[in-house]
Each structure stands twice: as C-alpha cells, then as structure tokens.
Amino acid sequence: MIRSVVEHQQAVTALLQRSSNYSDASQDLALADARLRVLAVDIPAPGNLPPFDNSQMDGYAVHAADLGGGPLHLRVAAPVPAGIRPPALEPGTAAPIMTGAMIPDGTGAVVPIERATPSQFCPAYDTGTDFWVDLPDAAPGSFIRARGSDLAEGSLALPAGTLLAAPQLGLLAACGVGSVSVRSRFTVLLLSTGDEVAEPGTELAPGQIYDANTTLLEAALHEAGAVVIRHRAMSDDPDLLREALEGLERESVNLILSTGGISQGAYEVVKQALEDSSVDFLTVAMQPGGPQAIGAIGDVPFLGFPGNPVSALVSFEMFLRPALTRLVGAPAPRIALQARLESALESPAAKHQVRRGLYADGAVSLVGGTGSHLLHALAGSNALVHVPVGQSSAEAGDTVTIWLIDPAAGTAVPATSTPSTKEKQ
Missing domain, CATH: 3.40.980.10 (MoaB/Mog-like domain)
Known part of the structure; x- marks a missing residue:
C-alpha cells in the first residue's frame, strides 16, 4: 500500500x-510551572486591566478646564509617583506624573516631559518656591491609559485550549491570576x-x-x-x-x-x-x-x-x-515560510521530498544530501525544505516552502493551523 x-x-x-x-483531564499549576501547557478552561478577567486610569508617559497631568485655549503656563503641583492615590488636580496647575502612575481626579490629558519647557522636571516640590512650566495644548485623553482599556473585568482573558507561552502567562499574571487549570x-x-x-x-x-x-x-x-x-x-x-x-x-x-x-x-x-x-x-x-x-x-x-x-x-x-x-493543543504548529533556494535540487517526482536546510534572511541553503543517515547535516539545519509530489527539480533562486524547526531561525507570523503539505494527486 x-x-x-x-x-x-x-x-x-x-x-x-x-x-x-x-x-482532557486537568491539573492546577502555578503560573511558573504552566509554561507550554494548554489551558483546560476559559479564564475570565477577574478585574480591569489596567485597574485604574494611569499615565502612558513621564510628563505633566493637566486639568481638563485648562485645555482647548492654546499654549499653557501653569504652576507646578505636587508630583505623582507610581503606587499612590494622588490628590485631585487643581485648575491652573500641572502635576509631574510618572509612567504608570494613577491619574489624579480632574485631569484631562498628560503632556510628555519632552514637550515641556523646561523639558525636565523641576527641583524638589516642597522647597517653598513656586515653579512654573510652559506646555502646548493637548487633546482630551492624550497619553492616558483608561481603566479596562486592555481588558475589561469579566471579559474573556484566554480561552480553553490556549498554549501558555510567555505572553499568555504575562497576561494572567497582570490579571492577578496565580494558578491555572491545564490539560x-x-x-x-x-x-x-x-x-x-x-x-x-x-x-x-x-x-x-x-x-x-x-x-x-x-x-x-x-x-x-x-x-x-x-x-x-x-x-x-x-x-x-x-x-x-x-x-x-x-x-x-x-x-x-x-x-x-x-x-x-x-x-x-x-x-x-x-x-x-x-x-x-x-x-x-x-x-x-x-x-x-x-x-x-x-x-x-x-x-x-x-x-x-x-x-x-x-x-x-x-x-x-x-x-x-x-x-x-500543543505544540504550536511549525512556522511555514516561502524562502529563496540558494542552490538547485532534484527530487523523485512521485514522492514528497523533505530536505534539510539552513534558513537566514529569506533564503535557504541545503545542508547535506538526501541520505537518511546524515545526522551531522540534520544537526546543522534549522529548517525542513518541502518538494511536493509532481516536482522533480528546482533551480537556485526558485521559491520553496520551508518549516522552521528552530524558532530562532527567522522572524515570521506563526501559521494558524498545521502548515499544508498539499500534494498533486
């Protein structure tokens, strides 16, 4: 057969x-132990992400009442570091605010520090001296990350069947999830x-x-x-x-x-x-x-x-x-790419040939011959080169389909399904 x-x-x-x-039997694991495991259940967001309005930039928080009238000359208010609940912002003032810090009540926008004059924060606020800053006008909401703008409370954070790599585990950690049920x-x-x-x-x-x-x-x-x-x-x-x-x-x-x-x-x-x-x-x-x-x-x-x-x-x-x-649900499908062949090859037309290759910068060079014992050539490869049924040769410069077997071999968008090996029947 x-x-x-x-x-x-x-x-x-x-x-x-x-x-x-x-x-689909499951077990509960701490996030640190769940890398490259597959989620067994849906994970809803237990809270908003971010949990409060916060600053996207180091800069100045400006009151909503001061916006819309052109360039601003404002007295510098108390600074707003990350990790505190700041007092409400008064009109006519601008509060130095750090990236990620909670937005004071009354704020209409944040102006990045590099757009300010002077373009660096003033000396210590509590010296008893008034400091002033000149700022350009800003559109309402500028450089403010709204509460829940990444993920709203109760919405789906990750569906069952998700393969947990670094980005997914980072999301769960940001949501405050400490352990997950995996298959x-x-x-x-x-x-x-x-x-x-x-x-x-x-x-x-x-x-x-x-x-x-x-x-x-x-x-x-x-x-x-x-x-x-x-x-x-x-x-x-x-x-x-x-x-x-x-x-x-x-x-x-x-x-x-x-x-x-x-x-x-x-x-x-x-x-x-x-x-x-x-x-x-x-x-x-x-x-x-x-x-x-x-x-x-x-x-x-x-x-x-x-x-x-x-x-x-x-x-x-x-x-x-x-x-x-x-x-x-694991492992993730191999990344499939179209690559430029560096040298000619021959293949039996009645068979799907899989050659070993070294991929870099959009091109693939063949490593070793067709022999199935050539382990040294396999060890020097980072891609499988596919020559489908019906194709007996390819010339240098032709385009071929490859699968990356070393993820570090190139930058590409992973296939959404198992890469196709469709053949001419």
Whole structure:
C-alpha cells in the first residue's frame, strides 16, 4: 500500500483521536510551572486591566478646564509617583506624573516631559518656591491609559485550549491570576529494539552502533510537551518482542512509538512480531521516511517509524507532531515560510521530498544530501525544505516552502493551523 503524505497525516490524527485514551483531564499549576501547557478552561478577567486610569508617559497631568485655549503656563503641583492615590488636580496647575502612575481626579490629558519647557522636571516640590512650566495644548485623553482599556473585568482573558507561552502567562499574571487549570500531558511509550544498537556512553561491540533514535525522538517529544517512557526490548527475536509488548503496562500510555524493524528486510523484528495484529505496514510517498507502521496494540495506538535517524525525525515532524497539536493543543504548529533556494535540487517526482536546510534572511541553503543517515547535516539545519509530489527539480533562486524547526531561525507570523503539505494527486 502506498499513501500520500496527506493521507497518512490524516490517518495518524484519526488513530490518536479514535483510539487514544487521552482525555482532557486537568491539573492546577502555578503560573511558573504552566509554561507550554494548554489551558483546560476559559479564564475570565477577574478585574480591569489596567485597574485604574494611569499615565502612558513621564510628563505633566493637566486639568481638563485648562485645555482647548492654546499654549499653557501653569504652576507646578505636587508630583505623582507610581503606587499612590494622588490628590485631585487643581485648575491652573500641572502635576509631574510618572509612567504608570494613577491619574489624579480632574485631569484631562498628560503632556510628555519632552514637550515641556523646561523639558525636565523641576527641583524638589516642597522647597517653598513656586515653579512654573510652559506646555502646548493637548487633546482630551492624550497619553492616558483608561481603566479596562486592555481588558475589561469579566471579559474573556484566554480561552480553553490556549498554549501558555510567555505572553499568555504575562497576561494572567497582570490579571492577578496565580494558578491555572491545564490539560494533562500526552504520554508516549518509546520502544527501542535491536541487538545491534548500544546505549550512548557504553563501549561498542563489533557490528554495533549507538542508539541515536531514542534520544532524538525523546527530545522531540519533550519539546512537543509529551511525557516519555523509555522501554528497551533488546532481543531481535519476534516471539520475545511480542511477549514484551503484551506485557507492557499500557493503562497510562496514550501511544506506543517504535523505530526500525518495519521495512522489507529479512530481519524486520517489529514487522514480524506484529504480523498477526491490527498494525498495518505500508509505504508513504515521502523521502526520507517512506516505510511506516500504524495501528494498535491492544487498545493503545501504535506508530512505527523507520530506523534511520533522519527518517525518524522527519516522520515525527510530518505525522506525529501535527497530530498532537490537533489532539492536545500543543505544540504550536511549525512556522511555514516561502524562502529563496540558494542552490538547485532534484527530487523523485512521485514522492514528497523533505530536505534539510539552513534558513537566514529569506533564503535557504541545503545542508547535506538526501541520505537518511546524515545526522551531522540534520544537526546543522534549522529548517525542513518541502518538494511536493509532481516536482522533480528546482533551480537556485526558485521559491520553496520551508518549516522552521528552530524558532530562532527567522522572524515570521506563526501559521494558524498545521502548515499544508498539499500534494498533486
């Protein structure tokens, strides 16, 4: 069976929505612990933001009765620092006021200090000496932040399903909210197999390689907000692997994810162990990452990614990460951009090719070749370059679609939904 990228994206999302025991169970967390979690409930504003009329600038508060008649020559009143309730302002006076300070009753506008003559505040007010200031006329309401102008009491501050990053947490803090109810995290059992792989930090036996996939996918899942349980099934014996899978404690697991053992080779242990299960082993028209497995083990969703590290991460980015966004509300979708290609490329017309790239200043340069083992090239990339089905080449200077996999790679407006990988069918 050969599927398009879009068809497999839809299948993975449907599997998790249909079969996963993930629920919108919630827990209360302090704001400091809620970063990159998803709100479980609507948060109404408990009060007005700002809670009182305040000054937008360092300047002079001017009485409403003094406005509208041209330039002003006013006696300087007592200064208004932030954090106090000031006395009412008298006509004919101008009170030095600091940014964020409460507006005195009677004030019609604030004139910034740089528009005043002198353009600096006078010496201490309580010296017994009268000081005067010349100011231009001002429109009523100038440089005054009105009470509730950012957010009115009782209005919706943040809706359920909001991903809590720094701006959202800052808003809640400004509203006086100390803790929030967030959705439970999605739990993935990450299964690694194979006698030929060794744990990093140990000594390699002849014919062995280090297990990069588990660390690679564990980090990607953590960055996506998931909880990861690592499980090591050492044997390449399908019967022993089948017994290990059947013996897993799956009650609190939302997904089982494995890498390797799903292709057409003679020793594809995952494929052999699950041959009588509901898991389908198929090919997606994508390079890298063509071999894929999807189904369930018992009542727990199962996904199998290819064993080459780049294939595994591309599979995660193309299929699992977008499905988590739709199901859980986190992570945020990848930023999709149009970028200028720095060099020519070729692609199999029947496949959606995903290349690694380095993006900067509107252009993307390819890093490494098409090989799915090129981890060093992956580590030097900050973008995935998409060449859709039906396109066999692109020239230097052509425009291509990229996904930023490093948010610091460029400034862009995040996509409002999972970036499209629409293909020519």
